[in-house]
Amino acid sequence: MNPLRIACLWFSSPLEADELERFAEACLRFSPQIALRARQTIFIEIGKSRTLFSEETFIQRAQVLLRKFGFRERNITVGGAVRSRAIDALLAARYGTHLPEALPLDALSLVLDPFKESELPTTEKMITALQALGLRSLRDFMSLPPHELPSRFGAEGRLCRLHLERGEFTWPTFVPREVIEESRELADDEQCGTLEPLLFYTKSLLDRLFARLHGRGLRLTRLQARFELERFSTVRKPVHEWDFDLMLPQGSATGVLPILRERWDRDLQREPLEALVIRLRFTVLETAMGYEGQRNFFHAREDQTEKMNSVASHLRESLGAEKVFRASLVEDRIPEKSWRKLEKNEKSAAIDLTDQIPLRPTRLVQPEAIQIAADEVTFRRRRWRIERRSEVERISAHWLDGLQVRNYVRLDLERGPSLWVFEDSNGFFLQGFFE
Amino acid sequence: MPKLVCLQQHLQQLREKIGALQGGVSRDVFSLPDSLEIPRGALIELTGDRTLEWLCGFFREYRALNVFWAEPEFTVLPTALAQRGVNLDRFLFAETGSLSSQSSSQERLFKALRLALRGQVFECLVAPHLFFANSLEEEKTLKALQLLAEKANATVFFIPSFDEPRGSAAWPIAMRLKISRASDDGISVTVLKDKTRGIA
Numbered sequence: 001m002n003p004l005r006i007a008c009l010w011f012s013s014p015l016e017a018d019e020l021e022r023f024a025e026a027c028l029r030f031s032p033q034i035a036l037r038a039r040q041t042i043f044i045e046i047g048k049s050r051t052l053f054s055e056e057t058f059i060q061r062a063q064v065l066l067r068k069f070g071f072r073e074r075n076i077t078v079g080g081a082v083r084s085r086a087i088d089a090l091l092a093a094r095y096g097t098h099l100p101e102a103l104p105l106d107a108l109s110l111v112l113d114p115f116k117e118s119e120l121p122t123t124e125k126m127i128t129a130l131q132a133l134g135l136r137s138l139r140d141f142m143s144l145p146p147h148e149l150p151s152r153f154g155a156e157g158r159l160c161r162l163h164l165e166r167g168e169f170t171w172p173t174f175v176p177r178e179v180i181e182e183s184r185e186l187a188d189d190e191q192c193g194t195l196e197p198l199l200f201y202t203k204s205l206l207d208r209l210f211a212r213l214h215g216r217g218l219r220l221t222r223l224q225a226r227f228e229l230e231r232f233s234t235v236r237k238p239v240h241e242w243d244f245d246l247m248l249p250q251g252s253a254t255g256v257l258p259i260l261r262e263r264w265d266r267d268l269q270r271e272p273l274e275a276l277v278i279r280l281r282f283t284v285l286e287t288a289m290g291y292e293g294q295r296n297f298f299h300a301r302e303d304q305t306e307k308m309n310s311v312a313s314h315l316r317e318s319l320g321a322e323k324v325f326r327a328s329l330v331e332d333r334i335p336e337k338s339w340r341k342l343e344k345n346e347k348s349a350a351i352d353l354t355d356q357i358p359l360r361p362t363r364l365v366q367p368e369a370i371q372i373a374a375d376e377v378t379f380r381r382r383r384w385r386i387e388r389r390s391e392v393e394r395i396s397a398h399w400l401d402g403l404q405v406r407n408y409v410r411l412d413l414e415r416g417p418s419l420w421v422f423e424d425s426n427g428f429f430l431q432g433f434f435e
Numbered sequence: 436m437p438k439l440v441c442l443q444q445h446l447q448q449l450r451e452k453i454g455a456l457q458g459g460v461s462r463d464v465f466s467l468p469d470s471l472e473i474p475r476g477a478l479i480e481l482t483g484d485r486t487l488e489w490l491c492g493f494f495r496e497y498r499a500l501n502v503f504w505a506e507p508e509f510t511v512l513p514t515a516l517a518q519r520g521v522n523l524d525r526f527l528f529a530e531t532g533s534l535s536s537q538s539s540s541q542e543r544l545f546k547a548l549r550l551a552l553r554g555q556v557f558e559c560l561v562a563p564h565l566f567f568a569n570s571l572e573e574e575k576t577l578k579a580l581q582l583l584a585e586k587a588n589a590t591v592f593f594i595p596s597f598d599e600p601r602g603s604a605a606w607p608i609a610m611r612l613k614i615s616r617a618s619d620d621g622i623s624v625t626v627l628k629d630k631t632r633g634i635a
Contacts (some may be wrong), residue, residue, distance in 0.1 A: 062549030327513035
């Protein structure tokens with residue numbers, strides 16, 4: 001069994017409601033075993049991940065993550081420590097050491113239960129009583145005879161002693177929130193009413209959003225953006241919403257930002273914001289499974305795929321949803337039905353057409369009426385001399401679609417590309433070119 | 436600690452082997468049979484009546500290339516590409532829209548190519564010949580594409596259509612190839628222009 005190595009991060013002031021949970025969600029990238037204490041402390045068991053990263057690497061990566069969540073800008077300092085016991089990690093993160101001689105008696109409130117804040121008023125009374133007796137540190141507390149503790153300080157005194165000696169606790173469960181959402185309130189002096197400031201604030205929000213998605217091993221496929229404007233009587237539309245349905249899953253803010261910029265640039269030119277934005281909110285509507293492999297281990301394939309997904313989604317945003325696509329084959333002899341556009345995140349079907357159907361033309365056009373004489377074909381007001389004809393391929397149509405039986409033939413012209421024509425009851429039609 | 440050093444050495448060896456497997460392709464040219472070399476990071480114009488057949492052969496040879504195929508009106512048949520051994524998983528197609536005015540349709544096509552080149556993820560791009568109302572604009576557009584292609588180290592193939600068999604022949608085009616049907620039903624390639632070898 002692997003020894004426990006518990007990392008504890010202690011925030012200098014309580015975080016906003018659910019902020020610690022959001023940060024914990026991003027920390028799921030390190031380990032699935034996470035616990036929270038009130039709104040100020042997070043525990044991560046990293047012992048089982050020691051083959052993936054060292055403690056030094058963990059500290060560096062945690063620092064990057066902390067920067068993404070912008071604690072420094074709000075003057076929130078974070079103490080961190082990695083120890084074998086949760087209680088030692090908590091004490092070290094909070095006071096810089098876990099040695100009893102250096103810890104004040106106030107630390108007993110943490111010792112009572114490292115995963116839960118004590119709600120009992122008696123804890124405070126016990127600490128005051130101990131101080132009145134002249135005790136100064138946890139070492140002094142540990143020197144008291146254990147059998148005298150219950151009679152003087154009740155169950156709490158005994159529990160504190162036991163926890164300091166053994167340090168065994170039941171690890172609580174952490175369940176991340178169902179909805180992944182990031183928002184930010186904007187002050188008047190932030191002057192957020194045009195594209196550039198919007199993108200500036202969006203970047204940090206998306207960074208957090210993607211950190212949380214990464215923690216859960218997910219990638220983004222659909223995102224909702226919402227701007228709330230100042231509520232003046234002149235503002236006709238106080239809320240603007242956009243739904244970004246991405247062609248391929250995205251794993252970083254840098255891939256999504258150009259797509260947002262493209263859409264906002266177009267929409268805000270048509271309909272500028274009537275007032276300053278006071279609140280930005282991004283909600284993840286759909287996700288896809290993330291990468292399974294470790295990035296940049298042997299190659300940079302994951303980064304390449306990420307970049308490709310971003311470019312494809314940007315092209316789709318720019319040209320239109322149906323206009324950018326990947327193709328997959330369909331087992332159908334009718335040429336126009338022999339392939340289809342892939343839905344988003346869909347993998348192409350493995351169909352081998354070798355020797356299954358005769359060679360199809362490289363270009364397929366809408367059927368165009370033509371005239372064929374003995375050795376001449378006339379279309380687009382020009383005549384072409386036929387050099388050679390292929391055998392006829394009869395393609396039976398789908399009776400449901402009301403298509404007729406077609407007899408296809410390839411015509412090699414004396415000059416120019418070969419033609420693919422068919423004949424039905426209405427005459428001859430050109431449908432493709434062998435270019 | 437010596438174990439860690441040993442592991443790091445093994446890891447380095449593995450990386451080198453993977454690099455050797457992936458790095459079989461030169462960064463400057465695509466080499467083809469008959470000592471034909473297609474430059475990377477350049478604009479290539481194809482003319483003749485067997486251009487797509489030749490392109491299929493090229494993509495069959497270089498199956499791992501990421502290809503962006505853009506047309507104002509989508510006419511290429513993916514089934515035909517797959518029949519000729521092309522790996523469709525590596526292809527991203529775009530229909531840029533054939534608008535009423537030819538210039539705006541060309542602008543949309545140019546925009547799509549520019550976006551794809553800026554992404555620097557596609558090694559090859561295929562598009563029909565670009566035509567603009569005035570030659571200065573056309574040259575400017577092609578020059579912009581050439582610079583982007585060079586930066587992305589991507590090759591842009593301009594292909595003809597039945598109605599537009601010839602391209603612009605503007606100076607940013609690095610290579611012009613005429614691909615036609617040979618007498619034995621094969622494909623014959625004639626180099627009409629190759630800046631790198633001084634054929635103009």
